Amino acid sequence: xxxxxxxxxxxxxxxxxxxxxxxxxxxxxxxxxxxxxxxxxxxxxxxxxxxxxxxxxxxxxxxxxxxxxxxxxxxxxxxxxxxxxxxxxxxxxxxxxxxxxxxxxxxxxxxxxxxxxxxxxxxxxxxxxxxxxxxxxxxxxxxxxxxxxxxxxxxxxxxxxxxxxxxxxxxxxxxxxxxxxxxxxxxxxxxxxxxxxxxxxxxxxxxxxxxxxxxxxxxxxxxxxxxxxxxxxxxxxxxxxxxxxxxxxxxxxxxxxxxxxxxxxxxxxxxxxxxxxxxxxxxxxxxxxxxxxxxxxxxxxxxxxxxxxxxxxxxxxxxxxxxxxxxxxxxxxxxxxxxxxxxxxxxxxxxxxxxxxxxxxxxxxxxxxxxxxx
Numbered sequence: 001x002x003x004x005x006x007x008x009x010x011x012x013x014x015x016x017x018x019x020x021x022x023x024x025x026x027x028x029x030x031x032x033x034x035x036x037x038x039x040x041x042x043x044x045x046x047x048x049x050x051x052x053x054x055x056x057x058x059x060x061x062x063x064x065x066x067x068x069x070x071x072x073x074x075x076x077x078x079x080x081x082x083x084x085x086x087x088x089x090x091x092x093x094x095x096x097x098x099x100x101x102x103x104x105x106x107x108x109x110x111x112x113x114x115x116x117x118x119x120x121x122x123x124x125x126x127x128x129x130x131x132x133x134x135x136x137x138x139x140x141x142x143x144x145x146x147x148x149x150x151x152x153x154x155x156x157x158x159x160x161x162x163x164x165x166x167x168x169x170x171x172x173x174x175x176x177x178x179x180x181x182x183x184x185x186x187x188x189x190x191x192x193x194x195x196x197x198x199x200x201x202x203x204x205x206x207x208x209x210x211x212x213x214x215x216x217x218x219x220x221x222x223x224x225x226x227x228x229x230x231x232x233x234x235x236x237x238x239x240x241x242x243x244x245x246x247x248x249x250x251x252x253x254x255x256x257x258x259x260x261x262x263x264x265x266x267x268x269x270x271x272x273x274x275x276x277x278x279x280x281x282x283x284x285x286x287x288x289x290x291x292x293x294x295x296x297x298x299x300x301x302x303x304x305x306x307x308x309x310x311x312x313x314x315x316x317x318x319x320x321x322x323x324x325x326x327x328x329x330x331x332x333x334x335x336x337x338x339x340x341x342x343x344x345x346x347x348x349x350x351x352x353x354x355x356x357x358x359x360x361x362x363x364x365x366x367x368x369x370x371x372x373x374x
Contacts, residue, residue, distance in 0.1 A: 001041070001119060001311045002304065005073040005081055006061045009051035009090070013069060015272050019253040021052035021066070024226040028113035035115045037063045042116045044124075046106040048099065049147050049173075049252050049271055050091070055082075057119055079127075079300045079307075086131030087138075089292060098148070098172065100128060119310065126306055130299035138292045148173040150274045151222065151248050152180055158246055158267075159219055161185035166206055166218045169225035170197045173250055177222055178203060189218075193225075212236055215245055224250035232256040237263060250274070319365060327358045 008018045023030060024047065035043045040059030046052070054064060061072070073081045081090075086103060088096040107124050110116035151173075155165065164187045167178045174190075178201060181188045189206045190198040198205045212231060215221050223231065232247070234257050242265055249256045249270040261268035331354050339350060 001057050001307060002075050003078050003082070003123065004056045004061055005053055005071075005078045006056070006064060006066055007051060007053040007071045007073065007081070008067075008069070009053070009071070010271075010275050012071065015050070015252065015275070017067065017069060018050065018052055022047045022252050023052075025228060027109055031110055031113040031115040034064060035059075039063070042110075042120045044106050044110045044116050044120055046102060047252075048102055049250065050275055051085075053085075055120070057123075076300055076304060079304050080296060082123075082127045083130055083134065083296060083299050083303065086127050087134045087292075088131075089134075089288065089296075096147075100131070101172070103128065119307075122310060123303070123307060126303040130303055134292060134295050134299055137295050138288055147250060147271065147274050148176045151250060152177060152184070154248065154269065154274075155181070155186070155220060155222075155246070156184055159186070162187065163219040164189070164217060165220045165222060166191055166211055166215065168192070168208065168211065168221065168223035168231070168255065169251070170194075170201075171224055171226065173224045174222070175201070214240055214242075216242060218245065219243075220246040220248065222248040222250065223255040225255055227251070227255055228253060230254055230257045232260060234259040234262070237266070241265070320362070323361060323365060327354075327361070330354070 008021050010018055023045075027045070031043065031045060034040075034045070034054065038056060038059035038061055040056040040061075042057040043059070044055040046055070054061065054066075084090045085099060088099055091099055103124060107116060107120060110120060155163075159165075162185060165181055166189050167174050167181070168191045170190075170192050178188055178190055189204045190201055191206045191208045191211055192198040193208055195205055195207070208231070211218075211221065212233075213236060221232075225231065230253075232255060237260060240263075244265050244267060247256060247260060247266055247268040249268065252271055254270055256268065256270070258268070258270070260266050334350060334354060335347070342350060
């Protein structure tokens with residue numbers, strides 16, 4: 001079965017629109033609700049720093065009630081978009097490898113919630129296999145910079161060695177930066193709503209409430225949490241007067257109010273700044289996409305064919321089950337119902353006739369499922 005995709009993604013959609021559909025709290029409940037309201041056989045949901053996407057097998061995605069700007073992919077286009085996502089071809093940073101783990105986590109979440117099963121897993125395994133092959137053939141096997149590595153370069157260019165940086169959150173981007181920044185000569189402190197998680201990393205910690213009140217003592221603050229509301233607000237900082245602070249907000253929705261950029265001592269950069277492509281990056285994306293085209297066509301053909309084979313196998317098994325039930329009911333009725341009073345010879349003849357009929361019917365079903373059969 002081909003999946004159907006409903007997607008909000010930058011730069012096609014504005015980041016503020018994408019942020020409206022990034023959901024992380026009570027995700028399991030929402031997955032079941034989405035599956036129930038759409039009637040999908042299986043369903044996955046993926047949210048990253050630049051996209052929110054629903055992947056449905058069957059059902060009516062219109063029941064999700066998404067904004068009319070949503071982009072819909074179906075059939076071959078759906079498989080193509082999944083392969084391009086998994087290969088990092090449509091990521092802000094070409095070849096981004098973080099998306100692979102994000103896709104795996106999306107499947108794991110859907111399976112744990114009971115919204116996805118064998119078809120979603122088989123489809124994703126196929127897509128990731130083809131994406132890995134595509135990366136190798138297009139020279140993206142080593143990956144390209146992600147938003148986290150772009151943020152790392154930004155801090156290296158903007159700050160002197162020894163600068164003090166507070167990293168807020170314990171997600172993949174925060175942990176990556178916390179591990180890499182000391183290698184570049186920076187002093188790192190961690191902050192998180194749950195302090196115990198930050199302490200496990202082995203870095204100095206700072207209470208989140210303290211940073212929210214005043215980021216005193218830090219040259220930069222990097223935040224990437226799953227908070228649905230801003231953690232850092234203009235109201236809390238507007239009366240402060242302090243040395244310059246570089247604020248990198250890598251969260252979606254934002255962890256900091258955009259109005260903080262109005263303060264003379266705050267240099268705020270959010271995801272929009274890192275997702276904005278230079279002309280050079282656009283040229284590289286165009287060249288890579290052109291080089292990848294024949295491989296994408298082949299990959300899409302293979303994953304779609306395997307999905308059709310799984311669907312056919314499932315339908316065949318279902319037909320066999322129905323035929324088995326039908327013959328079981330017929331034999332039960334014939335031998336223990338209306339014809340139960342036949343004598344021994346007649347009973348044997350009837351049993352032989354039923355056995356022959358069962359064999360011929362299953363043989364006919366098997367022949368209709370052979371490749372090339374009309």
